[in-house]
Amino acid sequence: MTPVRDRPSILPLAADGLRFEARGARLIDGIDLAVxxxxxxxxxxxxxxxxxxxxxxxxxxxxxxxGTVRWAAGTDTVAGRKRHAMVFQKPVMLRRTAIANxxxxxxxxxxxxxxxxxxxxxxxxxxxxxxxxxxxxxVLSGGEQQRLAIARAAALEPDILFMDEPTAALDPGATxxxxxxxxxxxxxxxxxxxxxxxxxxxxxxxDRVAIFxxxxxxxxxxxxxTLASPETEEARAFVAGDLPx
Amino acid sequence: MxxxxxxxxxxxxxxxxxxxxxxxxxxWVTLSAVAISAVIGLPLGALLxxxxxxxxxxxxxxxNALMGLPxxxxxxxxxxxxxxxxxxxxxxxxxTPSAMIVAQTILVLPIVIALTRQVAEDLWAEYGxxxxxxxxxxxxxxxxxxxxGRFALAVTLLAGFGRAAAEVGAVMIVGGxxxxxxxxxxxxxxxxxxxxxxxxxLGLGIVLLALTLSINVVVFGATRxxxxxxx
Amino acid sequence: xxxxxxxxxxxxxxALALTAGLPAHAADRFITVASTTSTENSGLFKxxxxxxxxxxxxxxxxxxxxxxxxxxxARNGDADVVFVHAKAAEEKFVADGFGVKRxxxxxxxxxxxxxxxxxxxxxxxxxxxxxLRLIAASEAPFASRGDNSGTHKAERRLWQAAGVAPTxxxxxxxxxxxxxxxxxxxxxxxxxxxxxxxxxAFRNKGSLAIxxxxxxxxxxxxxxxxxxxxxxxxxxxxxxxAFIDWVTGPAGQKAIAGFKVGGQQLFFPNAGEPGA
Numbered sequence: 001m002t003p004v005r006d007r008p009s010i011l012p013l014a015a016d017g018l019r020f021e022a023r024g025a026r027l028i029d030g031i032d033l034a035v036x037x038x039x040x041x042x043x044x045x046x047x048x049x050x051x052x053x054x055x056x057x058x059x060x061x062x063x064x065x066x067g068t069v070r071w072a073a074g075t076d077t078v079a080g081r082k083r084h085a086m087v088f089q090k091p092v093m094l095r096r097t098a099i100a101n102x103x104x105x106x107x108x109x110x111x112x113x114x115x116x117x118x119x120x121x122x123x124x125x126x127x128x129x130x131x132x133x134x135x136x137x138x139v140l141s142g143g144e145q146q147r148l149a150i151a152r153a154a155a156l157e158p159d160i161l162f163m164d165e166p167t168a169a170l171d172p173g174a175t176x177x178x179x180x181x182x183x184x185x186x187x188x189x190x191x192x193x194x195x196x197x198x199x200x201x202x203x204x205x206x207d208r209v210a211i212f213x214x215x216x217x218x219x220x221x222x223x224x225x226t227l228a229s230p231e232t233e234e235a236r237a238f239v240a241g242d243l244p245x
Numbered sequence: 246m247x248x249x250x251x252x253x254x255x256x257x258x259x260x261x262x263x264x265x266x267x268x269x270x271x272x273w274v275t276l277s278a279v280a281i282s283a284v285i286g287l288p289l290g291a292l293l294x295x296x297x298x299x300x301x302x303x304x305x306x307x308x309n310a311l312m313g314l315p316x317x318x319x320x321x322x323x324x325x326x327x328x329x330x331x332x333x334x335x336x337x338x339x340x341t342p343s344a345m346i347v348a349q350t351i352l353v354l355p356i357v358i359a360l361t362r363q364v365a366e367d368l369w370a371e372y373g374x375x376x377x378x379x380x381x382x383x384x385x386x387x388x389x390x391x392x393x394g395r396f397a398l399a400v401t402l403l404a405g406f407g408r409a410a411a412e413v414g415a416v417m418i419v420g421g422x423x424x425x426x427x428x429x430x431x432x433x434x435x436x437x438x439x440x441x442x443x444x445x446x447l448g449l450g451i452v453l454l455a456l457t458l459s460i461n462v463v464v465f466g467a468t469r470x471x472x473x474x475x476x
Numbered sequence: 477x478x479x480x481x482x483x484x485x486x487x488x489x490x491a492l493a494l495t496a497g498l499p500a501h502a503a504d505r506f507i508t509v510a511s512t513t514s515t516e517n518s519g520l521f522k523x524x525x526x527x528x529x530x531x532x533x534x535x536x537x538x539x540x541x542x543x544x545x546x547x548x549x550a551r552n553g554d555a556d557v558v559f560v561h562a563k564a565a566e567e568k569f570v571a572d573g574f575g576v577k578r579x580x581x582x583x584x585x586x587x588x589x590x591x592x593x594x595x596x597x598x599x600x601x602x603x604x605x606x607x608l609r610l611i612a613a614s615e616a617p618f619a620s621r622g623d624n625s626g627t628h629k630a631e632r633r634l635w636q637a638a639g640v641a642p643t644x645x646x647x648x649x650x651x652x653x654x655x656x657x658x659x660x661x662x663x664x665x666x667x668x669x670x671x672x673x674x675x676x677a678f679r680n681k682g683s684l685a686i687x688x689x690x691x692x693x694x695x696x697x698x699x700x701x702x703x704x705x706x707x708x709x710x711x712x713x714x715x716x717x718a719f720i721d722w723v724t725g726p727a728g729q730k731a732i733a734g735f736k737v738g739g740q741q742l743f744f745p746n747a748g749e750p751g752a
Contacts, residue, residue: 059378061374061377061378085378085379086374086378088374088375092371092372092374092375094372094389094393095393096392096393104389105379108376108379108380108381108385108389109379109380328552328553328554329552329553329554329708329710330551330552330553330554331552334553334554337710339554340508340537340539340554421537421539421540421541422539422540423537423538423539424516424521424522424538426537436517438655438656438659439513439517439652439653439654439655439656439659440517440655440674440677440678440679441655441658441659441662441678441679441680441681442679442680443679443680444679
């Protein structure tokens with residue numbers, strides 16, 4: 001497997017006019033989002049504003065009712081080997097050891113059988129998780145599980161990693177550890193798109209932010225500027241901490 | 246009842262060739278049926294859980310209902326099929342252990358498929374997004390689901406084993422209860438009962454129960470060990 | 477959905493199922509004989525068949541069912557030889573072309589058993605139909621096989637001879653084999669018609685004992701027939717005929733006569749008897 005930087009990237013990712021309807025309700029509409037190589041984008045907004053759904057559409061877990069998701073290397077499907085991965089709010093842990101979880105993901109992604117054991121070890125060591133290797137994944141703490149999930153996703157050498165509220169259920173200590181992992185991922189050149197309703201986290205970590213409101217992106221732009229002086233009404237309300245609706 | 250325990254004890258220590266033959270055949274037939282049902286039923290059950298197709302609901306209901314297929318009916322159907330006057334008569338396996346294995350497989354398979362489906366479906370509800378993200382959807386997810394459900398599936402196979410080991414209707418009809426050839430523990434029990442030798446029949450019953458219990462102890466121990474190796 | 481690899485696995489599994497039962501037990505030469513449960517339960521086959529196998533090297537696999545089922549099995553071609561005790565049905569079997577020739581082989585007798593207390597007072601007579609008439613009159617419980625077996629047919633003939641059509645709660649049709657019927661009779665303290673062989677070997681007699689025996693009409697003739705290879709080409713005609721020749725010949729007839737339970741001879745060879 002050639003390292004991230006030496007392969008033609010699947011980025012930039014361009015999503016245009018994404019709309020999703022279910023049971024007669026229009027859940028998100030008119031979502032335009034672009035992600036360049038190595039960029040770190042935070043999706044901000046209150047619960048129910050469409051962040052999770054957008055992530056799922058970008059990653060391909062669901063199909064948009066209208067609109068397109070375009071990758072630089074052509075359209076890509078969820079099935080088959082692809083170079084984007086996703087981590088969920090509640091980490092999905094298989095009923096096996098931590099390292100077996102990583103091995104499973106590597107095998108699923110199609111890495112050569114002979115390399116899997118070493119790659120799995122390296123993936124854990126990279127983030128200081130090697131001591132957890134032989135423990136059953138399901139008995140790890142919430143923070144450990146999430147770190148494992150991210151390490152597992154990173155092991156797949158993706159060009160871009162989607163994360164749905166990765167630290168929402170964690171205490172500050174664990175959150176700090178996760179954000180340290182973000183830094184390492186950024187150093188490796190992996191693009192990150194994550195949802196959060198922690199404005200501070202967006203400020204600490206993101207290059208750009210997209211603020212969601214009621215199924216639309218109400219404002220997006222560079223993180224510093226947008227969060228310091230939001231232009232739209234809804235964005236301002238959100239940053240100020242008011243209930244937008 | 247004391248007569249029965251005495252009979253059971255005598256049977257075991259006597260190492261009578263005929264008795265051992267009966268025990269051996271019972272195990273061979275039932276374990277073969279369970280093994281074949283596992284090979285066919287585990288993947289099918291998992292597939293049924295993760296694949297969507299028209300009529301899926303009807304298939305699930307049918308499989309669940311077949312868990313209650315009366316053994317004697319299964320035996321009758323297999324007999325009619327394997328009889329020389331029937332469609333598969335050319336195989337010439339009626340009144341042989343092969344026919345008994347076929348009949349018992351038909352009884353065990355629905356149990357394996359139905360329970361595996363439920364286990365796999367529950368696991369998919371939990372793992373679905375992650376596996377889809379990894380590209381393991383549909384057929385490709387079967388291996389993961391079966392492995393992760395291994396403890397529940399072990400019990401499923403035990404349930405299948407119990408059903409096969411306990412039945413007499415199917416093996417009696419398709420096997421013919423031929424002395425020294427297709428006589429199993431359950432058909433022997435039926436025979437001795439019909440001869441009025443109730444103590445011997447009960448003795449055989451006690452041996453059968455002891456055998457089933459032993460197998461369950463072994464499987465439980467094995468899964469415990471497997472569980473512990475994870476820690 | 478069913479990919480080629482899975483299909484291959486399926487085929488292997490099925491092949492395994494069908495051949496799995498064949499290993500060590502597969503004898504080179506064997507014939508399948510359809511006979512009745514009462515004959516098998518008496519222990520006759522266990523006693524005489526090893527002698528046949530030693531003499532010819534042919535293994536005999538006996539499938540024991542009710543007479544009706546045995547004849548059906550033979551009719552379907554699932555047996556090579558049929559060995560039952562229902563003369564009329566046997567002759568029809570041959571007449572219909574499913575059997576080559578009916579060969580009388582031996583006879584045993586039926587007995588009427590009943591509770592030692594004898595509520596119907598049948599011990600007063602040696603006449604079987606008269607005994608049945610007494611049972612019907614007193615409505616004492618009677619357990620019938622009710623399964624169209626040779627025994628059941630014999631029982632029906634006796635009721636006919638008695639001029640009585642047995643109906644009512646006292647007449648219980650069990651629909652089962654001889655042993656099961658006797659179990660029920662012992663439980664219910666009922667009368668029953670049984671072949672002597674099964675009775676002698678039966679271990680659950682309860683309070684029952686032989687009430688009527690010796691009436692000529694209680695005699696039970698056995699016939700052995702080769703299934704017609706013209707109807708079922710796969711039938712092992714040569715080996716099947718070898719069995720018939722043996723069992724109706726001097727060696728087999730001697731073996732039959734030599735079979736005793738509790739010192740009593742159960743079956744009486746009469747292969748050469750005209751009109752048997």
